[in-house]
Amino acid sequence: MAVRQRATIGDVAARAGVGVGTVSRVLNGSRNVSEDTRERVLRTMCDLDYRPNRRARALSTGRTQNVAVMAPFATEPSVVERLRGISRVLQGSDYDLTLLDVATADQRDRQYRAVAAGDRFDALLAISLTPTDDDVKRLARAGLPTVLLDCDHPDLPRVVIDDVRGGMLATRHLLQLGHRRIAFMGEDADERFRFTASARRREGCELALEAYGLALEAPYVRVGPRGRAATHRLTDELLALPERPSAIVTSSDTQALGVLEAASSSGVRIPQDLSVVGFDDLDVAAYVGLTTVRQPLHASGETAARLLLERVGQTLGDPVRKVLELEVVPRRTTTVAGA
Amino acid sequence: MAVRQRATIGDVAARAGVGVGTVSRVLNGSRNVSEDTRERVLRTMCDLDYRPNRRARALSTGRTQNVAVMAPFATEPSVVERLRGISRVLQGSDYDLTLLDVATADQRDRQYRAVAAGDRFDALLAISLTPTDDDVKRLARAGLPTVLLDCDHPDLPRVVIDDVRGGMLATRHLLQLGHRRIAFMGEDADERFRFTASARRREGCELALEAYGLALEAPYVRVGPRGRAATHRLTDELLALPERPSAIVTSSDTQALGVLEAASSSGVRIPQDLSVVGFDDLDVAAYVGLTTVRQPLHASGETAARLLLERVGQTLGDPVRKVLELEVVPRRTTTVAGA
DNA sequence: CTGAAAGCGCTTACAG
DNA sequence: CTGAAAGCGCTTACAG
Known part of the structure; x- marks a missing residue:
């Protein structure tokens, strides 16, 4: 036919x-x-x-009904849940969601430029990818409404959490269980990528310890690249310490899973010999009973998407900064010290 | 400025x-x-x-440089990894990826129609969402190149696995470890959604048992909705059987995780008291040491995306059907019977 | 090899 | 309230 x-x-x-x-x-x-x-x-x-015909309308009006969501989709597990929240909100709108996956700092730079220079999108929602001042200027010049999620810039509306507080919550949970020898495991701060969450959580960890008159000594801080192998190495290092920590605060659930795996393969029992706290509360955390700091991933996506829809086609007010709530979800990987 | x-x-x-x-x-x-x-x-x-200007070019040529990826993104964990593979291939092309999340059968029907009727996309890649014959006809009439991933239709190019074989592999692995009382846990076949994977895996389980002169008795088959709570219930039912199974074949890693959780909270030791096999090999499977049937999720996305790019703007040949390889990945949740 | 022109299907002042 | 026309920025026969 x-x-x-x-x-x-x-x-x-x-x-x-x-x-x-x-x-x-x-x-x-x-x-x-x-x-x-x-x-x-x-x-x-x-x-x-x-x-x-959408194409004709797009040419005539200059709008495409497409919003770009730029994110480290391939590498960052937490992005998935945020994306689900975004998608859910966008479904109720006239906008299509274009996924721009970014795996490296170079790609991030290229994509920020391409999005600002191009005419493919009516708006941009960037997740965990802090823009440079130049990026922000280019975006503004292009008149492209932009919202940031899980990253920060003073000139842009953004949805974030208080990472310092997150680190404090995790550590305080352990302190209240009686732990005193607490270690922190984080991720390399890739300078170029501008991921700062891990460093700020560590800061929170220190502050919480200080409030108890304790210090976070250098040997008890281990930072490395992501991935199972690296996490195992870091865990082994901590477990080999003369005064082995009784608890570890990690900067992500994925990392915490790696710690659990490494610990169990060393015959270290969880939580009797070692308490572990994750960060994020991915779905898997509930399945494996991981105690973790919950951040509302899905809701963060929804909030950011709503913010974006508000900006599209409106005159821009002052950039909002929404800070989402955190809470500790105690499960089976933490217990009282000396249990 | x-x-x-x-x-x-x-x-x-x-x-x-x-x-x-x-x-x-x-x-x-x-x-x-x-x-x-x-x-x-x-x-x-x-x-x-x-x-x-993309919009102008789109109006003039009738092409948008956008491909739609339609998938149960919010509900199906395996979709995420497939999507990563698709995104990776599309990044090397001139096409943008629009994510069409579908959570219900109604939404699927609506989206299939909308995609066929609209002019938003140059091509469609549908994951785990079997189209009806009418859908396929409409797509053909609209001249929209379409590729299926993890679902099947004789008139469309598609990338699939042999689910029956997958069920056989999992079961055979357990049989070879000496297990004889093997149970199967699957997902409700939502008729309207046309998910058939679970039923076919069960079929494979039966065939493998038959080859050993064994039968898959009704009490050893438990099928229910997805989700932690339901999985716990199904697991408890199996564990309460007078002749408790020594091993369970599940139809997804997520379900297997639920079984592990339920078992451990009942004091059933894994793998000494109970062996468990998952399906998919999600990232988390390696972290928790889950024995599973690996299907190449990422590669399946890449393959499907390449197929799609081949079809875009080309005359259509006969629909290809690519069947991907499966393999058992033995880890720590299975062991010899009576261990 | 190259230019002028028509056309893609809309939107939006501009008259009336 | 409504029609005719210009315009959005390209592509693509059609002549030359």
């Missing part, structure tokens, strides 16, 4: 005996159309199974 | 002293341009920092 030609606005106009401008007006809900003609046009559109 | 107007093809033409048609030709790499003018135009484009 041949491809049947779709009806255009011209077909509708001709059939309804009006001008294309009028059809366009009813299409866009303009008030300046008599009830009579509106109805006639509407009926004709229905008869012809007319659907507006 | 005001929004600086982007240069158009007209600006370039004027500055270079040629017609817009010529500029368009060098843009599209047409052979019919003299080396001289080509170079002059190229230089001018560079001077003016010219970038072609």
